[in-house]
Amino acid sequence: MSDEERNAILGLPCEFIDVAANHDFIRLGENSRHACLVAEGLVGRFAQTAAGARQIFALHIPGDMADLHSLVAPEASTGLQALSRSTMLAVPHAALLPLLDLYPGIGRAFWRDSIVDTSILSTWVLNLGCRxxxxxxxxxxxxxxxxxxxxxxxxxxxxxxxxxxxxxxxxxxxxxxxxxxxxxxxxxxxxxxxxxxxxxxxxxxxxxxxxxxxxxxxxxxxxxxxxxxxxxxxx
Amino acid sequence: MSDEERNAILGLPCEFIDVAANHDFIRLGENSRHACLVAEGLVGRFAQTAAGARQIFALHIPGDMADLHSLVAPEASTGLQALSRSTMLAVPHAALLPLLDLYPGIGRAFWRDSIVDTSILSTWVLNLGCRxxxxxxxxxxxxxxxxxxxxxxxxxxxxxxxxxxxxxxxxxxxxxxxxxxxxxxxxxxxxxxxxxxxxxxxxxxxxxxxxxxxxxxxxxxxxxxxxxxxxxxxx
DNA sequence: CGCGCAGTTGAGACCTCTCAATGTGAGTGG
DNA sequence: CCACTCACATTGAGAGGTCTCAACTGCGCG
Missing domain, CATH: 1.10.10.10 (Winged helix-like DNA-binding domain superfamily/Winged helix DNA-binding domain)
Structure with a gap:
């Protein structure tokens, strides 16, 4: 990303949110209006079966964007749970979306971030299926x-x-x-x-x-x- | 996407490629210079463990972009295998990348496509882990x-x-x-x-x-x- | 000091793998 | 048209991995 793009990001409005351990702060099926950056703690992305079995398919540590994907697909059917006491930085979609049109580099960086998440997820699939x-x-x-x-x-x-x-x-x-x-x-x-x-x-x-x-x-x-x-x- | 964006895509150069069943046409670890659209057949994205066990983590049917992600992360460590005789439409990255800067809508559409793939992948994880x-x-x-x-x-x-x-x-x-x-x-x-x-x-x-x-x-x-x-x- | 959550343990049931053999159908050459 | 071949589907038996359920332990916290 260029300096200009970086600055645009740093200028974004945001809000700190504290979450208790084991609290699902984004429920399954909920539409999210923010993108969450993990500032402290450990956050799990999860889903569960009708029978109640829960599967975590991503762990997010400080510095990770936990649900960037919600920007382009807000209806995603996964939840977000704090595994330990965590603090999140919530950036409103409404503030983030315009940047995507203004700075193609930002969109591409975000996309790339999603791809990395997907690569990790793929590896988890390999784990579950083969090991x-x-x-x-x-x-x-x-x-x-x-x-x-x-x-x-x-x-x-x-x-x-x-x-x-x-x-x-x-x-x-x-x-x-x-x-x-x-x-x-x-x-x-x-x-x-x-x-x-x-x-x-x-x-x-x-x-x-x-x-x-x-x-x-x-x-x-x-x-x-x-x-x-x-x-x-x-x- | 707007009509203009759609037309830009339709005007892209491309090349048909025929692949025999069970042929790995993108090997593990290979850097890809094309994005592949499945025109006919069935294609699997896969990886394998050192022990040789193979895991397929996505099936692509006609109309699917099988490796759009290679555009922003060409070093991805997954392979692509034709499960049956297939024909692919290969679009050079070099032709595709400039469009991302020109039309933010295209980038966002591609990103969204990746997110859908990820959502499917997440569900496969849920399957493997819980069912x-x-x-x-x-x-x-x-x-x-x-x-x-x-x-x-x-x-x-x-x-x-x-x-x-x-x-x-x-x-x-x-x-x-x-x-x-x-x-x-x-x-x-x-x-x-x-x-x-x-x-x-x-x-x-x-x-x-x-x-x-x-x-x-x-x-x-x-x-x-x-x-x-x-x-x-x-x- | 006691409560409660997380970690630990045991025994038996069940799911899935392994290995090896057999069955089946489509294509191929004689 | 038949014998042959090959890939794939099917079957069996035994081993091993993982689950279930239930109890018990240890430790931090109120």
């Missing part, structure tokens, strides 16, 4: 380690993931009971140490191998990839 | 019935789905053996009649209930929803 429970959990931990490192909140493969095991189970398509057993197995194998919400990856190589993790799907520019490597202090 | 094998298959059949009806290729809940059971298994995260058993169960319950590639849904209500299917995620404008109802001759 065992333990590998799915390991993959999620690898992903979050990299993403937290990227925003400067992970050092030495240690980071806070403010989600309960039930939340993680809803991400990885498992029962919380089974997730617990898988988590214990990762610990038992000496791959991670966890004590909610703290996660510490002890054996990065082992964990990524078990998970089949390759950070490519996060669509990092090569400069960022370098940065992650440094932040993780890996290799 | 049993039989329900996943039923859901896929419901989705394809609606989508084929929308492009005028489904009448009375009958349509051709030129994919093998192995392909369907790769879509739904099952073994082909298990998919076969689930397919036989759907038949046994009197929900569908199938004989590759023909699919006939006998009991729409029963199938949608088993699947927990709700067409909302396809993001149809209300006019199209009406149209589908007519095409399916349901309700």
């Amino acid at each position: 065992s429970g333990g590998a799915r959990l390991a993959h999620l931990l690898c992903e979050m380690a990299v993403r937290y490192a990227l925003i400067g909140r992970g050092r030495d493969l240690r980071f806070d993931l403010p989600a309960t095991q039930l939340h993680l189970a809803e991400c990885t398509g498992m029962t919380s009971v089974h997730l617990n057993r898988m988590m214990m197995e990762l610990r038992g194998r000496g791959l991670v140490r966890t004590r909610t919400p703290k996660i510490e990856i002890i054996d990065w190589k082992g964990l990524t191998e078990l998970a089949g993790f390759d950070a490519g799907y996060l669509c990092l520019p090569s400069s960022a990839a370098e940065q992650v490597r440094l932040a993780l202090r890996v290799r | 049993s094998g039989g329900a996943r298959l039923a859901h896929l059949l419901c989705e394809m019935a609606v989508r084929y009806a929308l492009i005028g290729r489904g009448r009375d809940l009958r349509f051709d789905l030129p994919a093998t059971q192995l392909h369907l298994a790769e879509c739904t995260g099952m073994t082909s053996v298990h998919l076969n058993r689930m397919m036989m169960e759907l038949r046994g319950r009197g929900l569908v009649r199938t004989r590759t590639p023909k699919i006939e849904i006998i009991d729409w209500k029963g199938l949608t209930e088993l699947a927990g299917f709700d067409a909302g995620y396809l993001c149809l404008p209300s006019s199209a929803a009406e149209q589908v109802r007519l095409a399916l001759r349901v309700r």
Whole structure:
């Protein structure tokens, strides 16, 4: 984006919103009039079956736009839930939409952001469809380690993931009971140490191998990839 | 889109490409220089694990843009495979990109198209994470019935789905053996009649209930929803 | 100090995979 | 027209992964 475009974005009106843990602040089927940027906390995008089973299909950490897509498809049938106490920055669609016509670069950047989300989502599909429970959990931990490192909140493969095991189970398509057993197995194998919400990856190589993790799907520019490597202090 | 924008699109240079069944015409990790519109056949977007397990996470039928996302994120790590003999219409990125700057409406329409793909993908995640094998298959059949009806290729809940059971298994995260058993169960319950590639849904209500299917995620404008109802001759 | 949520544990049922064999139909060459 | 071949669908049996349900533990918070 150009400086002009960047400034247009920074000049946008917005409003801080505080959300309690486990609160669905955008309900399923609700039409949203804002785009939400996560300022603090952890937010999950989810949907659920008629039977009540809930699936989380994206985790948003500080700095993420959680529902940019609502700009062009406000009727989307997914909800947004704070997994821990979170604060959001809500930007009205009414203020954002005109920028899209004025600055093609902004639209393209937003589109690209959606594509990255989709790439992550695709990888989650690959996980759910092709990998065992333990590998799915390991993959999620690898992903979050990299993403937290990227925003400067992970050092030495240690980071806070403010989600309960039930939340993680809803991400990885498992029962919380089974997730617990898988988590214990990762610990038992000496791959991670966890004590909610703290996660510490002890054996990065082992964990990524078990998970089949390759950070490519996060669509990092090569400069960022370098940065992650440094932040993780890996290799 | 305005007429002017529509005309700009129709004036784009393009090239027909014929692809044999089971041919990966965009390999994993390959950088694409074209956007592909499916003209005929069935195309799957896929990725695979290091162990070789393949997951299809989108099916594209005639009229779909199979990899619009490559325009803004050409390095995406997914492949494109023809599931049956297909013909594609390839539009060079070089010709498409300038339009994005000239016509904001085009960019927004493309973005919206990506969002719809993402919405479908989200629903596949919900399927994989929360539903049993039989329900996943039923859901896929419901989705394809609606989508084929929308492009005028489904009448009375009958349509051709030129994919093998192995392909369907790769879509739904099952073994082909298990998919076969689930397919036989759907038949046994009197929900569908199938004989590759023909699919006939006998009991729409029963199938949608088993699947927990709700067409909302396809993001149809209300006019199209009406149209589908007519095409399916349901309700 | 007690309540309640989150994590942990156990046992049995069920779903899905694995591997291997068999059936079936369309196309092909003789 | 028949034998052959190949891809795909179907079947069986046993192993393993995951779920269910129910109980129990540990810890933070009021």
